Amino acid sequence: MPHDGHHHDHDDEGSELSPLALRVKALESLLVEKGYVDPAALDVMIETYETKIGPRNGARVVARAWTDSAFADWLKRDATAAIGSMGYEGRQGEHMVALFNTPETHNMVVCTLCSCYPWPVLGLPPVWYKSMPYRSRAVIEPREVLKEFGVSLPEGKDVRVWDSTAEIRYLVIPERPEGTGGMSEEDLANLVTRDSMIGTGVAKSPA
C-alpha cells in the first residue's frame, strides 16, 4: 500500500480507522465469508491498476502516432485495433476513438454522467476528473476550465468537448511539440503527459 503524504482522513490518524475504512473492511470480510469474492483476486486487481496499467501506455501510443504515419492512420480508422496491437486493451477500453488535436481544434474529454475514462491507456482517473467541478463545467465553460490547468488557447483554435456518455472511450492525441524532430519514440513518450491525453494539457516541450 503506497503511503504518500496525501491522507485527508481526519479521523484516520494513528491506528484508528475512519468509519468509512471500517465499513469497507467489514464489507470485505462479509463478502469473503459469503464466498462471493476471493481476497487474492482483489489483490491482483489492485496491483494491476497500481503498477501495470497507467498513462505511460497512452504516452507510448501517442509517441508512435507522432513518428509512424501508418500507425496514425490506423488510429484514426480503428483506434481499438491500433491500440490493441500494442497490448493495451480490455476493460473500459473496448471501443476506442483517438481524437487528434490540430492547429484549428483542441479536443477535451469529460464524462458528465459518471466518470468514464479509457483505463487501458490512462489507468484510473485522477480525482479532479471525477469531481463535480470538472464534470459540471467542462461542457459549459471549457476555456475557463483549461485556464485552471494553465492552458490558454490561441485565437482561432476551437474547443471540442467529448462527453463520454456511452461505452466509446476517447484518447486525445496532443500536437507534437516543436523542436522534437530527431527524437526517439521513447524520448517523445516522456513529453506526453496524462492531462495532454485528456485534453486538459498539452505535450511538454523538450528540455
Add this chain to the structure above:
Amino acid sequence: MNGPHDMGGFTGFGPVIPEAGEPVWHHDWEPRAFALVLAMGMTGSWNIDMARHARERQPAMTYWRSSYYEMRHYALILQLVELGLITAMEEEQGKMVVPPKPVKRVPTAAMIPGILASGGPANRPSNRAAGFITGAKVRARNINPSGHTRLPRYARGKLGEVIAVHGTHVFPDSNAHGKGEDPQWLYTVRFTARELWGKESPDSVCIDLWEPYLEAAQ
C-alpha cells in the same frame, strides 16, 4: 432520471483542482473499495448499467458530498441488499447471518488478468436499420424518464449533427432495468456551444447518443 449524477452545465461547485504528482489512491481503504466493486461486478449479479443506475439513485446530497470511491461503495451496498446477497444487518456487523445466495461465478486471482484484458464490449448485432447517417441534422428528444438514461439534460431539445455512426450497442435505458440489451444504433452528435448555451462561441460538445434519444430535424 433527472438525478444528481447529471452534472453537465451546473456551476457553483468551485474550481477544478488538479493535484501535482497525484497518487493512484488517497486512503488505504480506497483500493479495497475499488476492488470490491469490480469483483462483485464480475460475479455476474448485475450489468454495468445497473451499477451506474445504483450510483445515480443515491440521495442527491450524499452523491455530491461523497468522494468517488465512497459513493461507489454506498451504491455497491444498495445493490447487494436489493438483490438479497447480503442484509442491511450483515453489512452493519460485517458478519454472515443468512447463508449466501448462489452467484454466477467467483473469479480466482488467476482469472483476473484475462477478465480485465477481455473487458465487456457493448456492441451487439441487430437487424435494425440505422435511422441516421453522418451529416444528418438531429434533435435530442425532450424526455425525462424516471429510470436510467444516458441522455444528459443539457442536450435535451437541442439541435445537433451526427458526426459518427458506431454500430448497434446495448441500450442502457433498457439494460439498467433488466429488460434486455435491446441493441440500438449509437451515434456521436455534435452540438454547438451556441445551441447548447446560447453564447457566441466557436466551441462545441460531442455526445454519444442512441437512436431512441434522437429525432430527425431540418
